[in-house]
Amino acid sequence: MSLPNIRVSVDAVVFGYDSGEGLSVLLIKRKVAPYKGEWALPGGLVREDESLEAAVQRELEEETGIAVNYLEQLYTFGDLGRDPRNRVVTVAYYGLVRQSEFDVYAATDAADAKWFHTDDTPELAFDHQQILHAATTRLRGKLSYEPVGFELLDKKFRFSDLHQLYQTIYGRDIDRRNFKKKFLQLDILQELPEKVSEGRGRPGALFKFDQKKYFALKKKGMLFQI
Amino acid sequence: MSLPNIRVSVDAVVFGYDSGEGLSVLLIKRKVAPYKGEWALPGGLVREDESLEAAVQRELEEETGIAVNYLEQLYTFGDLGRDPRNRVVTVAYYGLVRQSEFDVYAATDAADAKWFHTDDTPELAFDHQQILHAATTRLRGKLSYEPVGFELLDKKFRFSDLHQLYQTIYGRDIDRRNFKKKFLQLDILQELPEKVSEGRGRPGALFKFDQKKYFALKKKGMLFQI
DNA sequence: GCAAAAGTGTTCCTTTTACACCCATGC
DNA sequence: GCATGGGTGTAAAAGGAACACTTTTGC
Numbered sequence: 001m002s003l004p005n006i007r008v009s010v011d012a013v014v015f016g017y018d019s020g021e022g023l024s025v026l027l028i029k030r031k032v033a034p035y036k037g038e039w040a041l042p043g044g045l046v047r048e049d050e051s052l053e054a055a056v057q058r059e060l061e062e063e064t065g066i067a068v069n070y071l072e073q074l075y076t077f078g079d080l081g082r083d084p085r086n087r088v089v090t091v092a093y094y095g096l097v098r099q100s101e102f103d104v105y106a107a108t109d110a111a112d113a114k115w116f117h118t119d120d121t122p123e124l125a126f127d128h129q130q131i132l133h134a135a136t137t138r139l140r141g142k143l144s145y146e147p148v149g150f151e152l153l154d155k156k157f158r159f160s161d162l163h164q165l166y167q168t169i170y171g172r173d174i175d176r177r178n179f180k181k182k183f184l185q186l187d188i189l190q191e192l193p194e195k196v197s198e199g200r201g202r203p204g205a206l207f208k209f210d211q212k213k214y215f216a217l218k219k220k221g222m223l224f225q226i
Numbered sequence: 227m228s229l230p231n232i233r234v235s236v237d238a239v240v241f242g243y244d245s246g247e248g249l250s251v252l253l254i255k256r257k258v259a260p261y262k263g264e265w266a267l268p269g270g271l272v273r274e275d276e277s278l279e280a281a282v283q284r285e286l287e288e289e290t291g292i293a294v295n296y297l298e299q300l301y302t303f304g305d306l307g308r309d310p311r312n313r314v315v316t317v318a319y320y321g322l323v324r325q326s327e328f329d330v331y332a333a334t335d336a337a338d339a340k341w342f343h344t345d346d347t348p349e350l351a352f353d354h355q356q357i358l359h360a361a362t363t364r365l366r367g368k369l370s371y372e373p374v375g376f377e378l379l380d381k382k383f384r385f386s387d388l389h390q391l392y393q394t395i396y397g398r399d400i401d402r403r404n405f406k407k408k409f410l411q412l413d414i415l416q417e418l419p420e421k422v423s424e425g426r427g428r429p430g431a432l433f434k435f436d437q438k439k440y441f442a443l444k445k446k447g448m449l450f451q452i
Numbered sequence: 453g454c455a456a457a458a459g460t461g462t463t464c465c466t467t468t469t470a471c472a473c474c475c476a477t478g479c
Numbered sequence: 480g481c482a483t484g485g486g487t488g489t490a491a492a493a494g495g496a497a498c499a500c501t502t503t504t505g506c
Protein backbone atom coordinates (compact mmCIF):
# COMPACT_ATOMS: atom_id res chain seq x y z
CA MET A 1 0.00 0.00 0.00
CA SER A 2 1.42 3.36 -1.00
CA LEU A 3 1.59 6.32 1.29
CA PRO A 4 -1.57 8.38 1.31
CA ASN A 5 -1.40 11.61 -0.60
CA ILE A 6 -3.35 14.02 1.52
CA ARG A 7 -2.74 17.72 1.70
CA VAL A 8 -3.31 19.91 4.68
CA SER A 9 -4.68 23.38 4.38
CA VAL A 10 -5.95 26.08 6.69
CA ASP A 11 -8.85 28.45 6.24
CA ALA A 12 -9.69 31.58 8.15
CA VAL A 13 -13.06 33.00 9.06
CA VAL A 14 -12.26 36.55 10.04
CA PHE A 15 -15.21 38.48 11.36
CA GLY A 16 -14.94 42.23 11.35
CA TYR A 17 -17.01 44.43 13.58
CA ASP A 18 -17.82 48.04 12.88
CA SER A 19 -20.09 50.18 15.02
CA GLY A 20 -21.81 51.56 11.99
CA GLU A 21 -22.05 48.54 9.78
CA GLY A 22 -22.29 45.62 12.11
CA LEU A 23 -20.73 42.26 11.49
CA SER A 24 -18.84 41.34 8.35
CA VAL A 25 -16.70 38.50 7.18
CA LEU A 26 -13.55 38.65 5.10
CA LEU A 27 -13.68 36.85 1.77
CA ILE A 28 -11.40 36.57 -1.23
CA LYS A 29 -12.04 36.00 -4.87
CA ARG A 30 -10.07 33.03 -6.08
CA LYS A 31 -7.37 33.67 -8.64
CA VAL A 32 -6.81 30.09 -9.68
CA ALA A 33 -8.76 26.97 -10.41
CA PRO A 34 -10.72 25.31 -9.06
CA TYR A 35 -13.50 27.75 -8.37
CA LYS A 36 -11.50 30.44 -10.11
CA GLY A 37 -13.29 33.76 -9.86
CA GLU A 38 -15.53 32.62 -7.04
CA TRP A 39 -15.59 33.87 -3.49
CA ALA A 40 -14.03 31.81 -0.75
CA LEU A 41 -12.53 32.01 2.69
CA PRO A 42 -8.88 33.02 2.75
CA GLY A 43 -6.61 30.03 3.22
CA GLY A 44 -4.28 27.61 1.56
CA LEU A 45 -1.85 24.76 1.93
CA VAL A 46 0.27 24.42 5.02
CA ARG A 47 4.00 24.20 4.45
CA GLU A 48 6.07 21.49 5.91
CA ASP A 49 8.04 23.77 8.17
CA GLU A 50 5.38 26.00 9.61
CA SER A 51 2.81 25.51 12.31
CA LEU A 52 -0.87 25.59 11.49
CA GLU A 53 -1.19 28.97 13.13
CA ALA A 54 1.70 30.35 11.12
CA ALA A 55 0.10 29.04 7.98
CA VAL A 56 -3.15 30.86 8.57
CA GLN A 57 -1.35 34.09 9.26
CA ARG A 58 0.73 33.74 6.15
CA GLU A 59 -2.21 32.96 3.92
CA LEU A 60 -4.14 35.88 5.28
CA GLU A 61 -1.22 38.13 4.57
CA GLU A 62 -0.69 36.77 1.08
CA GLU A 63 -4.30 36.97 0.08
CA THR A 64 -5.72 39.95 1.88
CA GLY A 65 -2.74 41.91 3.16
CA ILE A 66 -3.80 41.82 6.78
CA ALA A 67 -2.29 40.39 9.94
CA VAL A 68 -4.66 39.08 12.55
CA ASN A 69 -3.29 38.27 15.94
CA TYR A 70 -5.85 36.12 17.56
CA LEU A 71 -7.38 33.27 15.69
CA GLU A 72 -8.80 30.25 17.35
CA GLN A 73 -9.12 26.82 15.93
CA LEU A 74 -12.66 26.07 14.90
CA TYR A 75 -12.91 22.63 13.40
CA THR A 76 -11.19 20.38 10.90
CA PHE A 77 -13.04 19.49 7.75
CA GLY A 78 -11.79 16.44 5.93
CA ASP A 79 -14.55 14.88 3.91
CA LEU A 80 -13.67 13.21 0.67
CA GLY A 81 -14.41 15.32 -2.32
CA ARG A 82 -14.41 18.64 -0.60
CA ASP A 83 -11.68 19.65 -3.04
CA PRO A 84 -12.26 18.42 -6.58
CA ARG A 85 -8.59 17.83 -7.35
CA ASN A 86 -7.00 16.19 -4.37
CA ARG A 87 -7.77 14.99 -0.97
CA VAL A 88 -7.42 18.05 1.21
CA VAL A 89 -8.00 18.22 4.92
CA THR A 90 -8.49 21.74 6.13
CA VAL A 91 -8.13 23.14 9.60
CA ALA A 92 -10.42 26.12 9.99
CA TYR A 93 -9.70 29.04 12.28
CA TYR A 94 -11.84 31.97 13.25
CA GLY A 95 -11.40 35.35 14.84
CA LEU A 96 -13.10 38.65 15.46
CA VAL A 97 -11.43 41.97 14.72
CA ARG A 98 -12.13 45.64 14.55
CA GLN A 99 -12.93 46.07 10.92
CA SER A 100 -11.81 49.67 10.66
CA GLU A 101 -8.27 48.66 11.50
CA PHE A 102 -8.02 46.32 8.59
CA ASP A 103 -7.72 47.78 5.17
CA VAL A 104 -7.97 44.72 3.07
CA TYR A 105 -6.87 44.56 -0.51
CA ALA A 106 -6.30 41.77 -2.96
CA ALA A 107 -2.73 40.85 -2.18
CA THR A 108 -0.63 38.65 -4.44
CA ASP A 109 -2.57 35.45 -4.11
CA ALA A 110 -6.13 36.60 -4.65
CA ALA A 111 -8.03 38.38 -7.40
CA ASP A 112 -9.97 40.38 -4.90
CA ALA A 113 -10.53 40.59 -1.16
CA LYS A 114 -13.19 42.38 0.77
CA TRP A 115 -15.56 42.48 3.67
CA PHE A 116 -19.07 41.17 3.24
CA HIS A 117 -21.83 41.88 5.66
CA THR A 118 -22.81 38.63 7.31
CA ASP A 119 -26.37 39.12 6.14
CA ASP A 120 -25.26 39.37 2.59
CA THR A 121 -22.57 36.89 1.65
CA PRO A 122 -22.18 35.39 -1.80
CA GLU A 123 -22.08 31.70 -2.60
CA LEU A 124 -18.79 30.28 -1.49
CA ALA A 125 -16.38 27.81 -3.05
CA PHE A 126 -15.68 24.33 -1.68
CA ASP A 127 -17.50 23.64 1.57
CA HIS A 128 -16.78 27.12 2.81
CA GLN A 129 -20.43 27.87 3.37
CA GLN A 130 -20.47 25.12 5.91
CA ILE A 131 -17.32 26.43 7.56
CA LEU A 132 -18.72 29.92 7.76
CA HIS A 133 -21.87 28.62 9.32
CA ALA A 134 -19.93 26.68 11.92
CA ALA A 135 -17.91 29.78 12.74
CA THR A 136 -20.98 31.94 13.20
CA THR A 137 -22.49 29.46 15.59
CA ARG A 138 -19.28 29.12 17.51
CA LEU A 139 -18.78 32.84 17.75
CA ARG A 140 -22.09 33.31 19.48
CA GLY A 141 -21.43 30.48 21.87
CA LYS A 142 -18.07 31.85 22.71
CA LEU A 143 -19.40 35.17 23.89
CA SER A 144 -21.16 33.44 26.72
CA TYR A 145 -17.96 32.70 28.50
CA GLU A 146 -15.62 35.41 27.34
CA PRO A 147 -15.86 39.15 27.32
CA VAL A 148 -15.59 40.81 23.96
CA GLY A 149 -15.10 44.42 23.27
CA PHE A 150 -11.62 45.59 23.91
CA GLU A 151 -10.53 44.40 20.52
CA LEU A 152 -13.59 45.67 18.73
CA LEU A 153 -14.37 49.12 20.02
CA ASP A 154 -12.40 52.33 20.04
CA LYS A 155 -10.32 53.08 23.09
CA LYS A 156 -13.09 55.27 24.42
CA PHE A 157 -16.66 54.36 23.67
CA ARG A 158 -20.18 55.01 24.79
CA PHE A 159 -22.00 52.32 26.65
CA SER A 160 -24.50 52.16 23.87
CA ASP A 161 -21.70 51.15 21.49
CA LEU A 162 -20.95 48.17 23.65
CA HIS A 163 -24.62 47.39 23.91
CA GLN A 164 -24.97 47.59 20.17
CA LEU A 165 -21.98 45.31 19.69
CA TYR A 166 -23.50 42.56 21.76
CA GLN A 167 -26.86 42.92 20.11
CA THR A 168 -25.23 42.67 16.72
CA ILE A 169 -23.27 39.55 17.47
CA TYR A 170 -26.14 37.83 19.21
CA GLY A 171 -28.51 38.99 16.55
CA ARG A 172 -31.24 39.96 18.97
CA ASP A 173 -32.34 42.71 21.33
CA ILE A 174 -30.96 42.84 24.82
CA ASP A 175 -32.48 44.96 27.55
CA ARG A 176 -30.35 48.05 27.89
CA ARG A 177 -30.61 48.36 31.66
CA ASN A 178 -30.08 44.73 32.48
CA PHE A 179 -27.15 44.57 30.13
CA LYS A 180 -25.53 47.56 31.75
CA LYS A 181 -26.04 46.20 35.22
CA LYS A 182 -24.50 42.89 34.31
CA PHE A 183 -21.62 44.24 32.37
CA LEU A 184 -20.67 46.72 35.06
CA GLN A 185 -20.63 43.91 37.59
CA LEU A 186 -17.77 42.36 35.69
CA ASP A 187 -15.77 45.33 36.86
CA ILE A 188 -13.66 45.63 33.76
CA LEU A 189 -14.80 49.07 32.67
CA GLN A 190 -13.70 52.52 33.74
CA GLU A 191 -16.05 55.41 33.35
CA LEU A 192 -14.39 58.57 32.09
CA PRO A 193 -15.41 62.09 33.07
CA GLU A 194 -15.89 63.03 29.43
CA LYS A 195 -19.24 63.00 27.79
CA VAL A 196 -20.01 62.90 24.15
CA SER A 197 -23.08 63.52 22.11
CA GLU A 198 -23.70 61.88 18.82
CA GLY A 199 -25.68 64.82 17.56
CA ARG A 200 -28.97 64.33 19.22
CA GLY A 201 -30.17 63.08 22.53
CA ARG A 202 -28.47 63.36 25.84
CA PRO A 203 -24.69 63.01 25.67
CA GLY A 204 -23.39 59.78 27.15
CA ALA A 205 -20.38 59.11 29.30
CA LEU A 206 -17.35 57.55 27.70
CA PHE A 207 -15.91 54.33 29.00
CA LYS A 208 -12.73 52.45 28.53
CA PHE A 209 -11.64 48.96 29.37
CA ASP A 210 -9.42 48.30 32.32
CA GLN A 211 -6.92 46.26 30.35
CA LYS A 212 -5.50 44.39 33.28
CA LYS A 213 -8.83 43.28 34.66
CA TYR A 214 -10.17 42.66 31.20
CA PHE A 215 -7.48 40.22 30.19
CA ALA A 216 -7.42 38.60 33.60
CA LEU A 217 -11.11 37.86 33.27
CA LYS A 218 -10.78 36.75 29.71
CA LYS A 219 -7.97 34.40 30.56
CA LYS A 220 -9.72 32.63 33.34
CA GLY A 221 -12.99 32.53 31.45
CA MET A 222 -15.98 34.17 32.96
CA LEU A 223 -19.46 32.79 32.85
CA PHE A 224 -21.57 35.48 31.33
CA GLN A 225 -25.09 34.74 30.37
CA ILE A 226 -26.87 37.41 28.36
CA MET B 227 9.04 25.03 -4.13
CA SER B 228 8.16 21.37 -3.75
CA LEU B 229 4.89 20.13 -2.44
CA PRO B 230 4.78 19.90 1.32
CA ASN B 231 5.07 16.42 2.71
CA ILE B 232 2.66 16.38 5.60
CA ARG B 233 0.80 13.36 6.85
CA VAL B 234 -2.57 13.35 8.44
CA SER B 235 -3.42 11.09 11.30
CA VAL B 236 -6.26 10.66 13.74
CA ASP B 237 -6.18 9.80 17.42
CA ALA B 238 -8.98 8.68 19.67
CA VAL B 239 -9.55 9.40 23.31
CA VAL B 240 -12.11 6.82 24.32
CA PHE B 241 -13.36 7.19 27.86
CA GLY B 242 -15.00 4.20 29.42
CA TYR B 243 -17.39 4.41 32.28
CA ASP B 244 -18.10 1.60 34.69
CA SER B 245 -20.36 1.91 37.70
CA GLY B 246 -17.89 0.10 39.85
CA GLU B 247 -14.61 1.43 38.62
CA GLY B 248 -15.34 4.93 37.47
CA LEU B 249 -13.75 6.59 34.52
CA SER B 250 -11.06 5.01 32.37
CA VAL B 251 -9.35 5.74 29.13
CA LEU B 252 -8.35 3.32 26.40
CA LEU B 253 -4.64 3.16 25.61
CA ILE B 254 -2.46 0.98 23.44
CA LYS B 255 1.12 -0.11 23.68
CA ARG B 256 2.96 0.78 20.51
CA LYS B 257 4.29 -2.04 18.41
CA VAL B 258 6.56 -0.02 16.20
CA ALA B 259 9.03 2.82 16.43
CA PRO B 260 8.99 5.60 17.36
CA TYR B 261 8.02 5.20 20.98
CA LYS B 262 7.94 1.44 20.49
CA GLY B 263 6.74 -0.25 23.66
CA GLU B 264 5.30 2.91 25.10
CA TRP B 265 1.68 3.70 25.79
CA ALA B 266 -0.23 5.97 23.48
CA LEU B 267 -3.69 6.86 22.29
CA PRO B 268 -5.05 4.61 19.58
CA GLY B 269 -4.73 6.21 16.17
CA GLY B 270 -2.83 6.30 12.94
CA LEU B 271 -2.54 7.68 9.46
CA VAL B 272 -5.62 8.55 7.47
CA ARG B 273 -5.92 6.87 4.09
CA GLU B 274 -6.58 8.83 0.99
CA ASP B 275 -9.97 7.34 0.38
CA GLU B 276 -11.54 7.41 3.80
CA SER B 277 -13.06 10.18 5.85
CA LEU B 278 -11.49 11.25 9.10
CA GLU B 279 -14.28 9.57 11.01
CA ALA B 280 -13.80 6.34 9.11
CA ALA B 281 -10.10 6.47 9.84
CA VAL B 282 -10.60 6.72 13.59
CA GLN B 283 -13.01 3.82 13.55
CA ARG B 284 -10.64 1.72 11.53
CA GLU B 285 -7.65 2.46 13.70
CA LEU B 286 -9.61 1.66 16.81
CA GLU B 287 -10.62 -1.62 15.30
CA GLU B 288 -7.11 -2.47 14.15
CA GLU B 289 -5.47 -1.62 17.42
CA THR B 290 -7.96 -2.47 20.09
CA GLY B 291 -10.60 -4.58 18.44
CA ILE B 292 -13.48 -2.32 19.35
CA ALA B 293 -16.00 -0.31 17.38
CA VAL B 294 -17.18 2.95 18.87
CA ASN B 295 -20.13 4.64 17.33
CA TYR B 296 -20.07 8.17 18.57
CA LEU B 297 -16.86 10.07 18.54
CA GLU B 298 -16.67 13.80 18.39
CA GLN B 299 -13.91 15.88 17.02
CA LEU B 300 -11.82 17.41 19.74
CA TYR B 301 -9.01 19.45 18.29
CA THR B 302 -6.31 19.27 15.67
CA PHE B 303 -2.73 19.18 16.80
CA GLY B 304 -0.18 20.15 14.23
CA ASP B 305 2.92 21.52 15.87
CA LEU B 306 6.24 20.88 14.25
CA GLY B 307 8.18 18.12 15.88
CA ARG B 308 5.27 16.37 17.51
CA ASP B 309 6.32 13.31 15.56
CA PRO B 310 10.07 12.79 15.44
CA ARG B 311 10.10 11.36 11.92
CA ASN B 312 7.79 13.39 9.76
CA ARG B 313 5.50 16.27 9.90
CA VAL B 314 2.23 14.81 11.11
CA VAL B 315 -0.94 16.73 11.75
CA THR B 316 -3.35 14.78 13.88
CA VAL B 317 -7.06 15.24 14.28
CA ALA B 318 -8.10 14.10 17.73
CA TYR B 319 -11.51 12.63 18.52
CA TYR B 320 -13.09 11.73 21.81
CA GLY B 321 -15.99 9.71 23.06
CA LEU B 322 -17.54 8.18 26.13
CA VAL B 323 -18.69 4.58 26.22
CA ARG B 324 -19.93 1.94 28.57
CA GLN B 325 -16.75 0.17 29.44
CA SER B 326 -18.31 -3.18 30.17
CA GLU B 327 -19.45 -3.46 26.59
CA PHE B 328 -15.98 -3.17 25.23
CA ASP B 329 -13.66 -6.07 25.65
CA VAL B 330 -10.47 -4.64 24.37
CA TYR B 331 -7.53 -6.70 23.28
CA ALA B 332 -4.35 -5.99 21.42
CA ALA B 333 -5.48 -6.35 17.84
CA THR B 334 -3.11 -6.62 14.93
CA ASP B 335 -1.57 -3.20 15.11
CA ALA B 336 -0.73 -2.87 18.78
CA ALA B 337 1.39 -4.80 21.25
CA ASP B 338 -1.20 -4.33 23.95
CA ALA B 339 -4.40 -2.43 24.59
CA LYS B 340 -6.22 -1.80 27.80
CA TRP B 341 -8.25 0.51 29.97
CA PHE B 342 -6.46 2.74 32.43
CA HIS B 343 -8.23 4.49 35.23
CA THR B 344 -8.05 8.20 34.55
CA ASP B 345 -6.37 8.72 37.90
CA ASP B 346 -3.62 6.35 37.00
CA THR B 347 -2.43 6.73 33.44
CA PRO B 348 1.13 6.06 32.33
CA GLU B 349 3.36 8.46 30.47
CA LEU B 350 2.21 8.75 26.90
CA ALA B 351 4.02 8.90 23.60
CA PHE B 352 4.12 11.96 21.32
CA ASP B 353 2.01 14.83 22.65
CA HIS B 354 -0.71 12.43 23.70
CA GLN B 355 -0.63 13.63 27.27
CA GLN B 356 -1.70 17.01 26.03
CA ILE B 357 -4.43 15.50 23.90
CA LEU B 358 -5.73 13.47 26.81
CA HIS B 359 -5.79 16.53 28.97
CA ALA B 360 -7.72 18.51 26.39
CA ALA B 361 -10.22 15.69 26.10
CA THR B 362 -10.80 15.49 29.84
CA THR B 363 -11.47 19.19 30.03
CA ARG B 364 -13.78 19.06 27.07
CA LEU B 365 -15.69 16.09 28.40
CA ARG B 366 -16.57 17.94 31.59
CA GLY B 367 -17.61 21.02 29.71
CA LYS B 368 -19.75 19.01 27.41
CA LEU B 369 -21.88 17.57 30.16
CA SER B 370 -23.17 21.03 30.93
CA TYR B 371 -25.17 21.18 27.77
CA GLU B 372 -25.89 17.58 26.97
CA PRO B 373 -27.40 14.76 28.94
CA VAL B 374 -25.27 11.72 29.43
CA GLY B 375 -26.35 8.40 30.68
CA PHE B 376 -28.24 6.43 28.15
CA GLU B 377 -25.05 5.22 26.59
CA LEU B 378 -23.31 4.59 29.86
CA LEU B 379 -25.73 2.86 32.17
CA ASP B 380 -27.58 -0.39 31.92
CA LYS B 381 -31.08 -0.30 30.49
CA LYS B 382 -32.52 -0.23 33.96
CA PHE B 383 -30.62 1.52 36.68
CA ARG B 384 -31.04 2.97 40.12
CA PHE B 385 -31.06 6.69 40.51
CA SER B 386 -27.96 6.43 42.60
CA ASP B 387 -26.14 4.93 39.62
CA LEU B 388 -26.92 8.01 37.60
CA HIS B 389 -25.91 10.21 40.49
CA GLN B 390 -22.66 8.36 40.84
CA LEU B 391 -21.97 8.68 37.13
CA TYR B 392 -22.22 12.43 37.22
CA GLN B 393 -20.13 12.67 40.34
CA THR B 394 -17.45 10.57 38.74
CA ILE B 395 -17.23 12.57 35.57
CA TYR B 396 -17.33 15.89 37.32
CA GLY B 397 -14.93 14.65 39.92
CA ARG B 398 -16.81 16.15 42.84
CA ASP B 399 -19.79 15.63 45.12
CA ILE B 400 -23.21 16.69 43.98
CA ASP B 401 -26.14 17.01 46.36
CA ARG B 402 -28.29 13.96 45.90
CA ARG B 403 -31.63 15.68 46.33
CA ASN B 404 -30.93 18.68 44.18
CA PHE B 405 -29.51 16.45 41.50
CA LYS B 406 -32.60 14.30 41.50
CA LYS B 407 -34.92 17.26 41.36
CA LYS B 408 -33.06 18.75 38.44
CA PHE B 409 -32.66 15.60 36.48
CA LEU B 410 -36.29 14.63 36.83
CA GLN B 411 -37.27 18.05 35.53
CA LEU B 412 -35.63 17.16 32.25
CA ASP B 413 -38.40 14.66 31.86
CA ILE B 414 -36.35 12.03 30.11
CA LEU B 415 -36.63 9.30 32.71
CA GLN B 416 -39.31 6.73 33.37
CA GLU B 417 -39.65 5.21 36.79
CA LEU B 418 -40.32 1.50 36.76
CA PRO B 419 -42.43 -0.33 39.29
CA GLU B 420 -39.54 -2.66 40.12
CA LYS B 421 -37.32 -2.09 43.06
CA VAL B 422 -33.91 -3.51 43.62
CA SER B 423 -31.65 -3.76 46.60
CA GLU B 424 -27.92 -3.86 46.35
CA GLY B 425 -27.61 -6.00 49.45
CA ARG B 426 -28.05 -3.46 52.16
CA GLY B 427 -30.12 -0.41 52.68
CA ARG B 428 -33.55 0.35 51.36
CA PRO B 429 -34.17 -0.98 47.87
CA GLY B 430 -34.41 1.72 45.23
CA ALA B 431 -36.69 2.08 42.26
CA LEU B 432 -35.35 1.31 38.83
CA PHE B 433 -35.43 3.87 36.08
CA LYS B 434 -34.97 3.83 32.39
CA PHE B 435 -34.45 6.52 29.81
CA ASP B 436 -37.26 7.58 27.57
CA GLN B 437 -35.26 7.20 24.38
CA LYS B 438 -37.33 9.51 22.30
CA LYS B 439 -37.26 12.38 24.74
CA TYR B 440 -33.65 11.69 25.60
CA PHE B 441 -32.37 12.02 22.06
CA ALA B 442 -34.65 14.93 21.31
CA LEU B 443 -33.18 16.80 24.23
CA LYS B 444 -29.67 15.77 23.35
CA LYS B 445 -30.07 16.89 19.82
CA LYS B 446 -31.31 20.33 20.58
CA GLY B 447 -28.85 20.77 23.43
CA MET B 448 -30.18 21.44 26.85
CA LEU B 449 -28.65 23.86 29.26
CA PHE B 450 -27.98 21.87 32.34
CA GLN B 451 -25.97 23.37 35.14
CA ILE B 452 -24.96 21.01 37.91
C1' DG C 453 -31.97 -2.42 66.85
C1' DC C 454 -28.50 -0.78 64.03
C1' DA C 455 -26.29 0.36 59.78
C1' DA C 456 -26.98 1.54 55.15
C1' DA C 457 -29.19 3.42 51.31
C1' DA C 458 -33.56 5.62 49.37
C1' DG C 459 -37.21 8.92 49.42
C1' DT C 460 -39.01 13.43 50.12
C1' DG C 461 -39.78 19.25 51.03
C1' DT C 462 -38.71 23.67 52.69
C1' DT C 463 -36.21 27.73 53.18
C1' DC C 464 -33.06 31.01 51.77
C1' DC C 465 -30.55 33.37 48.59
C1' DT C 466 -29.01 34.69 44.14
C1' DT C 467 -29.91 35.66 39.55
C1' DT C 468 -32.85 36.99 35.86
C1' DT C 469 -36.43 39.36 33.85
C1' DA C 470 -39.66 42.84 33.07
C1' DC C 471 -40.67 47.26 33.21
C1' DA C 472 -41.21 53.19 33.61
C1' DC C 473 -39.77 57.48 34.62
C1' DC C 474 -36.69 61.42 34.46
C1' DC C 475 -32.64 63.93 32.32
C1' DA C 476 -29.68 66.47 28.96
C1' DT C 477 -29.09 67.92 24.60
C1' DG C 478 -30.06 69.68 19.42
C1' DC C 479 -33.11 71.60 16.57
C1' DG D 480 -41.27 72.05 23.22
C1' DC D 481 -40.39 67.93 21.15
C1' DA D 482 -37.67 64.22 19.57
C1' DT D 483 -33.81 61.52 20.71
C1' DG D 484 -30.83 58.95 23.23
C1' DG D 485 -28.81 58.45 28.19
C1' DG D 486 -29.26 57.38 33.00
C1' DT D 487 -31.22 54.93 36.93
C1' DG D 488 -34.18 51.51 40.32
C1' DT D 489 -37.57 48.24 41.78
C1' DA D 490 -40.53 44.35 42.13
C1' DA D 491 -41.75 39.74 40.82
C1' DA D 492 -40.27 35.27 39.33
C1' DA D 493 -37.28 31.63 38.63
C1' DG D 494 -33.55 28.91 39.67
C1' DG D 495 -29.84 27.15 42.62
C1' DA D 496 -27.86 25.84 47.11
C1' DA D 497 -28.22 24.22 51.62
C1' DC D 498 -30.13 21.28 54.57
C1' DA D 499 -32.82 16.97 58.02
C1' DC D 500 -35.85 13.66 58.86
C1' DT D 501 -38.28 9.41 57.77
C1' DT D 502 -38.57 4.80 55.46
C1' DT D 503 -37.19 0.19 54.09
C1' DT D 504 -34.30 -3.35 54.00
C1' DG D 505 -30.31 -6.96 55.65
C1' DC D 506 -27.96 -8.57 59.29
